Amino acid sequence: MxxxxxxxxxxxxxxxxxxxxxxxxxxxxxxxxxxxxxxxxxxxxxxxxTDVEVISDSGAQIYNRTGDENVTLLVKNTGSRILPANGDQLTVLLDGAFQSDIEVTVVDGENPDSWRPGDVVRVEFATPDLASGDHRVKVSINGDEEVFRFNV
CATH class of the missing domain: 1.20.5 (Single alpha-helices involved in coiled-coils or other helix-helix interfaces)
Incomplete structure (x- = not known):
């Protein structure tokens, strides 16, 4: 047992x-x-x-506005997060081609280094010899993507 x-x-x-x-x-x-x-x-x-909106007028002159063969867009921070006012986190594609030299300038804001909710930035990038016709710009930051169409 x-x-x-x-x-x-x-x-x-x-x-x-x-x-x-x-x-x-x-x-x-x-x-x-x-x-x-x-x-x-x-x-x-x-x-x-994170939320942004391209507020440029598609009927306005987007390309070669200042004679330097740049595309100029106005983008507004419509989210609730402060974003950096530089091109580090911003991805821009023009007709599917990555744009590496992006200049971002705060247009209406108190601090030129931060892109606060409600602030607008000017996004410029060089595109020499852009062909006439319809074009598409895709702006992406932190997973938010916006598409803007314009005609040259």
């Missing part, structure tokens, strides 16, 4: 050890999953708070 109790005790201890190791692994995995979901939620919150 004692041998049955001893074998039951050994099996009980082994099952407790297996259950403890499985519980530890699951707890660790759930903790990492929770951290990942939290980080993704924070990133999504930043994207949701």
């Amino acid at each position: 004692a041998s049955v109790s001893a074998s039951h005790l050994i099996l009980f201890i082994a099952s407790v050890l297996v259950a403890a190791s499985v519980a530890g692994t699951i707890t660790n995995t759930v903790g990492r999953l929770s951290e990942g979901v939290s980080e993704q939620g924070d990133a999504l919150s930043q994207d949701v708070r």
Whole structure:
């Protein structure tokens, strides 16, 4: 009878050890999953708070306005987040081609280095010899994308 109790005790201890190791692994995995979901939620919150609108008039002169073969757009921060007033986070595509030399200037704002909600910036980039016809500019910042069409 004692041998049955001893074998039951050994099996009980082994099952407790297996259950403890499985519980530890699951707890660790759930903790990492929770951290990942939290980080993704924070990133999504930043994207949701970012919103811009191209407010340039498509009928106005967008290209070569000052004679320097630049495309000039006015973009308003309509979100609730302060954005940097430089071209570092701003992506501009003209007819699908990436524009690398972008100049961003705050037009109506208190601080020339920050693009506050409600402020407008002037986005300029050089496009020498832009062909006449219809063109499309895509402006993207922090996941928010706006498309602007104009004619030269």
